[in-house]
Amino acid sequence: MNPVLSVRGLEKKFGAVVAADALTLDIAAGQKISLIGANGAGKTTFVNMVTGYMKPDRGSIVLDGIDISRHSPRSVARLGISRSFQIPQLFVELTAAENLSVAISGVGTRMSLRAPAEADGRHDNAIELLERFGLGDLADRPISELAGGVRKLIDIAMALVRRPKLLLLDEPTSGVSAEDKFATMERVIHAVAPDAATLIFVEHDMEIVSRYADRVIAFYQGRILADGAPSEVLKDQAVRRYVTGGLQ
Amino acid sequence: MKNGLHPLVMIALVAGVTLLGRALPTWTLSLATIAASNALIALGIVVLARTGNVSFGQGLFFAAGGYGVALIANAWGLTDAVAQVIIGAACGGLLGLIVGPFIARYSGIFFGMLTLALSMVFYGALVKSTALGGSDGFNVGRPTLLGLSFTDPREADFMLYAVSVIVTGFAGIGATILFRSEFGLASLAVRENNLRVEYLGISANRVISINFVIAAIFAGASGAFALMAQRHIDPQFAYWTTSGEFVFVAVLAGTQSVAAVFVASMALELVRSFSSLYLPNTWQLVLGVFLLGVILFLPRGIGSLWIRKRRKRSTIAANAPIAAETGAAS
Numbered sequence: 001m002n003p004v005l006s007v008r009g010l011e012k013k014f015g016a017v018v019a020a021d022a023l024t025l026d027i028a029a030g031q032k033i034s035l036i037g038a039n040g041a042g043k044t045t046f047v048n049m050v051t052g053y054m055k056p057d058r059g060s061i062v063l064d065g066i067d068i069s070r071h072s073p074r075s076v077a078r079l080g081i082s083r084s085f086q087i088p089q090l091f092v093e094l095t096a097a098e099n100l101s102v103a104i105s106g107v108g109t110r111m112s113l114r115a116p117a118e119a120d121g122r123h124d125n126a127i128e129l130l131e132r133f134g135l136g137d138l139a140d141r142p143i144s145e146l147a148g149g150v151r152k153l154i155d156i157a158m159a160l161v162r163r164p165k166l167l168l169l170d171e172p173t174s175g176v177s178a179e180d181k182f183a184t185m186e187r188v189i190h191a192v193a194p195d196a197a198t199l200i201f202v203e204h205d206m207e208i209v210s211r212y213a214d215r216v217i218a219f220y221q222g223r224i225l226a227d228g229a230p231s232e233v234l235k236d237q238a239v240r241r242y243v244t245g246g247l248q
Numbered sequence: 249m250k251n252g253l254h255p256l257v258m259i260a261l262v263a264g265v266t267l268l269g270r271a272l273p274t275w276t277l278s279l280a281t282i283a284a285s286n287a288l289i290a291l292g293i294v295v296l297a298r299t300g301n302v303s304f305g306q307g308l309f310f311a312a313g314g315y316g317v318a319l320i321a322n323a324w325g326l327t328d329a330v331a332q333v334i335i336g337a338a339c340g341g342l343l344g345l346i347v348g349p350f351i352a353r354y355s356g357i358f359f360g361m362l363t364l365a366l367s368m369v370f371y372g373a374l375v376k377s378t379a380l381g382g383s384d385g386f387n388v389g390r391p392t393l394l395g396l397s398f399t400d401p402r403e404a405d406f407m408l409y410a411v412s413v414i415v416t417g418f419a420g421i422g423a424t425i426l427f428r429s430e431f432g433l434a435s436l437a438v439r440e441n442n443l444r445v446e447y448l449g450i451s452a453n454r455v456i457s458i459n460f461v462i463a464a465i466f467a468g469a470s471g472a473f474a475l476m477a478q479r480h481i482d483p484q485f486a487y488w489t490t491s492g493e494f495v496f497v498a499v500l501a502g503t504q505s506v507a508a509v510f511v512a513s514m515a516l517e518l519v520r521s522f523s524s525l526y527l528p529n530t531w532q533l534v535l536g537v538f539l540l541g542v543i544l545f546l547p548r549g550i551g552s553l554w555i556r557k558r559r560k561r562s563t564i565a566a567n568a569p570i571a572a573e574t575g576a577a578s
Contacts (some may be wrong), residue, residue, distance in 0.1 A: 077449040089444040091437045104435045105430040106450035122430075162449060192553070 002065075004029045005050070009061035010069075012045055018054065019045035021222040032189075032199045034209040034230070036243055037219030043202045044086070046219070047168050051083045052076035063137065068145070077106075080126055080165035086174060087200075088155035090143045096154055100126035103161040129157045132191040149176045149184060150156040156188055160195060161163050167192060169201040173208055181205060185212055188203075206244055210234060218243050255421055262417030269409045277346040277405040278477065279517050285473035287513035291416075291423055291495035292463030292470075297503045298432070299456045300439030301359045305367030306494050307465040308347075309340035311486035312370075313471030315380065316340075318388045318481045329411045332472045340468015341461055348460035350451040355442070367486050374483035381477040385482025388475060412473050416510070419466055424506045426462070435459055467494075500542050502549015512550050 002024035010023040019042045027033060035043045048054040050061055052073040061069040068076050076110050076134055091099050104122050120134050133153045143151060152172060159167060173181040185208055192199060209216060209230060216233040218225040220243065226236045233239055252260075269277060289306055289400030291374035293305035296303055300308045317332045326332070351362055390397065391405065393411065398404035426432050434455050437445050475481050484490060516535075523534035546552055 043466045053443075071447065073443070074449055074451060075445045077447055083447065089441055091440040091444070093440060094433065094436060098433055099437075101430060102433050102445070102450075105434055106445075106448040158448065167310070 003027055004064060006060075006062040007050075008060045010046075010049060010061065011057045011164075012042075012049060012054065012239045013057055017224040020049065020059075023059070023224060025217065025224065025227065027198060027232060027245050029165070029198050031215055032213050033201070033215045033217060035200060035217050035219060036204070036206070036209060036233075036245060037225075037241075041219035041243070042222040043219050045157070045222075047170055047200075047202060049186060050076075050166075050167060051081055061065060074219060076200065077162060077164075081161070081168065082159035082162055082164035082166075083168040084155045084159045084170060085115065086170040088151040090150075090151055090155060090158070092143040095140050095142050096130060096146065097123065097126045099143060099154060099158060099168035101128055103158040107162055125161075128189075129160065130154075132194075133187055149180060152176065157191070160192065160197075162194045164197050167197040167199050168205075169199070171202050171204065173203070173205060179222070181208060182211075206234060213222075236238070253322075253424075258421045258424065262414060262421070264331065265417065266410050266413050269406050269413070270334050272409075274402050274405055275344045277402075277409045280514070281405070281409045281412045281473065281477055283514045283517040284335050284409075284510075285470045285477070286414040286494060286497055286517070287418045287510045288419055288473070289467045289470035289494045290501060291419060291506065291509045291511055291534065292466030293494055293498040294501060294503050294506075294509055295426065295435075295466070296456075296463040297498060298427070298435045298439060299459050300442075301355060301456060301460075302343065302495065302498075303363040303460075304360045304488070304495060305365070306463065306467045307486045307488065307491035308363070308367035308370050309343055309467035310471040310474070310490065310494075311374065311481075311483070313337065313340040313366075313468030313477040314466070314481045314485050315374070315471075317382075317472045317475050318386065321388045322386070325389075327389055327392045328395075329393045329407065329476060332391060332476060333411065333415055333469050336472025336475075337465045337469040341465040343468075344461040344464025348457040348464070349453070352456040352460060363401075364488060364491070367491055368488060371483050371488075372487040374486060382484065383483055385480060385484075387480050387577070390479065391476045408473075408476055415469060415473075415556030419469070420506045420510065427506065431455070431458070478493060495543055496539060500550055502546070502551040502555075504555040505546065505551030508549055508551030512543065515550070 002201070005027040007023055007025050010020050011021040013199050023046065035046065037043050045054065047111050052068065052075065052150065056069055061066050063079055064083060064156050066079060068079060071079070094102070101122060104125055127136060127139055130139055135150060135153060138146060138150065144155070156169060156172060164193060169188070173184050176184045177244065189212060213230050215228065216230045217227045218233055218239045225242060226233045234244065269280070272280070289310060293303060293306060313336030317336045320326050320335055321332065347366060351359060354362055374380055380386070391399070391408065393407050394476050434445065434450055438452045438455050445452045471485060474485065497509065497513045497516055500516060501508040519538045520531065522537055523531035527534055542550065
C-alpha cells in the first residue's frame with residue numbers, strides 16, 4: 001500500500017542547532033503514530049515542516065504523490081493535512097461555535113455573506129463537531145471563558161473540520177490534569193474515528209503513548225532514534241537513556 | 249437575524265431619517281450631510297479595522313473619488329448626484345483593487361504607515377500637477393438629481409442630505425450584513441490570529457484585500473459627497489490630517505457596531521460646530537478633551553455602550569442551563 005506521507009532526507013538547521021537531520025520515514029494510512037523525544041529533539045520542527053510553517057533546508061515531503069515541502073500552511077491544509085497546537089490557537093473573542101464556523105467557512109471555495117447560523121447546514125456541522133467532543137452545551141460560550149482543556153479539544157475539533165487525510169496533534173494532553181488525561185485522549189480518539197484520519201501526535205506521557213499509539217517514533221537531536229511498535233520502542237536502551245529517562 | 253435589527257427595519261430607519269430632513273433647519277442639513285459623508289469613510293476604516301489593520305491614508309481614496317468625479321463632471325458635464333457617487337465609489341474601488349493586494353501582506357504599524365505614505369505621495373503629485381489646479385485645485389458645477397436642478401439653496405441642501413443619508417444608510421446595512429456573515433467572522437479571526445486562519449485553509453491576505461477594497465469604495469463615494477458639498481476640490485483631500493479626522497471618527501465609534509459610526513460622526517460634527525461657534529479660539533481644545541474622554545471611559549468606542557449590554561444578556565442566557573444544572577446537583 002502506498003504511504004499517505006513519505007519523508008525523504010529532511011534537514012533543518014537553526015544556526016548550529018540541527019533540528020532535523022536526514023529524516024526519512026513513511027506513514028501508512030490509518031496509523032496512529034506518536035512522536036516522542038526530549039525538548040528540542042525536533043518533534044515540533046518536524047510537525048512544522050510537514051504542515052508548511054517551516055521550509056526544510058533539504059529533502060522532500062510527499063503527500064499522496066504531491067511534494068508539499070515548499071507549500072504554504074494554507075495550501076497544505078487544502079491538500080489534506082490539519083494540525084492542532086501545543087498552546088491552542090483559537091479566536092478567543094469568538095464563541096466556540098463561531099470558532100468552528102470560521103473553520104467550516106474555509107472548506108468551500110467561497111465564504112457566504114449569510115450569518116453562520118443561517119448558512120445551509122454549517123451551524124449544524126459546528127454543533128455536531130462540538131458534540132462529538134462532548135462540548136455541545138458550550139457552543140455559545142466565548143473561548144475566553146473556557147478552561148485550557150476545553151480549548152485544547154476545540155482546537156482539535158477545528159483541525160478536524162476539513163476531514164483531513166493526516167491529522168497532527170501537538171501534545172493533546174499537555175496542561176490536562178493527570179486524572180483527566182485518559183478521558184481527554186479517549187474523547188480525541190473517539191472524535192477522530194469517524195473521519196478515519198491518519199493520526200500523528202506529539203506526546204510526553206508514555207502511558208498515553210503505550211495505550212493509544214500503534215507506532216512510536218523517538219526523536220533525539222533531530223534524528224530518529226527508534227521507530228516501531230510501542231512495546232519495542234519504549235524498551236529500546238537508547239530510547240530509555242535519551243528519551244524516557246528509564247521511565248515507562 | 250439572531251442579534252440586532254432586521255435589514256427591513258434598517259431600510260425603514262434610513263427612509264425615516266431621510267424624511268426627517270424635511271423638518272430639520274437648513275444649517276443642520278449641511279452638518280448632517282458632512283457627518284454622513286464622514287461616517288461613510290469611517291465605516292470603511294471600521295470594516296478594515298475588523299481585520300486588525302488601520303489605514304491612516306484613506307485620504308488617498310477620498311481624493312481619488314473626488315478628483316475622478318470632478319474631472320468627469322468638467323470634461324463631460326456629468327452632474328447627476330447618484331452618478332457622481334457611483335463614479336467616486338468606482339474610482340476609489342479601482343485604486344483599492346490595485347493597492348489592496350500589495351498592502352495586505354503587511355500588518356500593524358507597517359500597514360498603517362504604508363497607507364499614510366501612499367496618500368502623501370498622491371498628495372505630493374496633486375500639488376505639483378498644474379493640469380489639476382496644483383495646490384489651489386479647481387471648481388465644479390452644482391449637482392443635479394435625475395435631470396432636476398436645484399436653484400433654491402434649501403432644496404439643494406436637502407437633495408444632497410437625502411442622497412448622502414440614503415447611500416450611507418445602505419452602506420451601513422451592507423456593512424451590518426457583512427459583519428454578521430461568515431466573511432465577517434473570518435475577518436475577526438484574521439485580526440485575532442492570521443496564522444491560524446491560514447492553517448484552516450483560508451487566505452488571510454484575501455480577506456484583508458476584500459475588506460480593503462470595500463473601505464476604498466466607501467472612501468471614494470465619500471470623496472464624491474465632499475466634492476458635491478464644497479463644489480471645489482484641492483489636494484487637501486489627500487492630506488494626512490484629512491485621513492486623521494476619519495480615523496478619529498472610527499476610534500470614537502469602535503469596531504463593534506455600524507450604528508456607532510453614525511453616532512460618532514454626528515457627535516464629532518456637533519462638538520466641532522458648537523465649540524467653534526462658542527469658543528472660536530479654543531475649539532480644538534474642546535474637541536481634544538471630548539476625544540480623550542471617549543478614549544478613557546469607552547476604550548472600545550461608543551458602540552461598546554450597547555454591545556456590552558447585549559453581550560452581558562447573551563452570556564447570562566448561555567450560562568443559565570449550567571447554573572440550573574449546578575443548582576440541581578447541589
